[in-house]
Amino acid sequence: xxxxxxxxxxxxxxxxxxxxxxxxxxxxxxxxxxxxxxxxxxxxxxxxxxxxxxxxxxxxxxxxxxxxxxxxxxxxxxxxxxxxxxxxxxxxxxxxxxxxxxxxxxxxxxxxxxxxxxxxxxxxxxxxxxxxxxxxxxxxxxxxxxxxxxxxxxxxxxxxxxxxxx
Numbered sequence: 231x232x233x234x235x236x237x238x239x240x241x242x243x244x245x246x247x248x249x250x251x252x253x254x255x256x257x258x259x260x261x262x263x264x265x266x267x268x269x270x271x272x273x274x275x276x277x278x279x280x281x282x283x284x285x286x287x288x289x290x291x292x293x294x295x296x297x298x299x300x301x302x303x304x305x306x307x308x309x310x311x312x313x314x315x316x317x318x319x320x321x322x323x324x325x326x327x328x329x330x331x332x333x334x335x336x337x338x339x340x341x342x343x344x345x346x347x348x349x350x351x352x353x354x355x356x357x358x359x360x361x362x363x364x365x366x367x368x369x370x371x372x373x374x375x376x377x378x379x380x381x382x383x384x385x386x387x388x389x390x391x392x393x394x395x396x
Contacts, residue, residue: 249378
């Protein structure tokens with residue numbers, strides 16, 4: 231063991247936790263934002279651009295994404311990867327029912343979308359739908375978002391010993 235004793239210390243990765251998140255659009259803060267476990271850490275700025283708009287130029291933009299009605303975590307990760315490949319520097323996902331189908335999906339929680347994507351992501355919950363109208367009226371306006379995922383570690387000790395018969 232360590233220092234001639236029976237114990238050996240090692241690090242354990244603890245469950246991920248959401249850190250501080252923020253979104254401002256047109257200089258106005260949006261309340262109730264969260265993040266996803268797959269989000270990269272970071273603070274970015276750029277115009278807020280509707281990722282679903284035909285011909286949308288996402289280079290250097292923060293992509294406005296309406297949550298896919300079907301497909302779960304995989305479809306959300308795929309959409310985030312698509313906008314990252316198109317040059318987006320961040321993404322905002324609107325939670326809740328798909329506006330086109332009015333079908334409420336399962337709640338979108340921090341743990342809903344594991345894995346990793348190459349850009350910071352924030353979510354806007356159903357409770358902030360009134361503010362969504364504010365956001366939609368500010369599409370193409372300057373925006374800033376910050377997302378943080380806490381990745382804590384802990385140290386533990388393990389007993390090393392020789393078992394009889396080994």
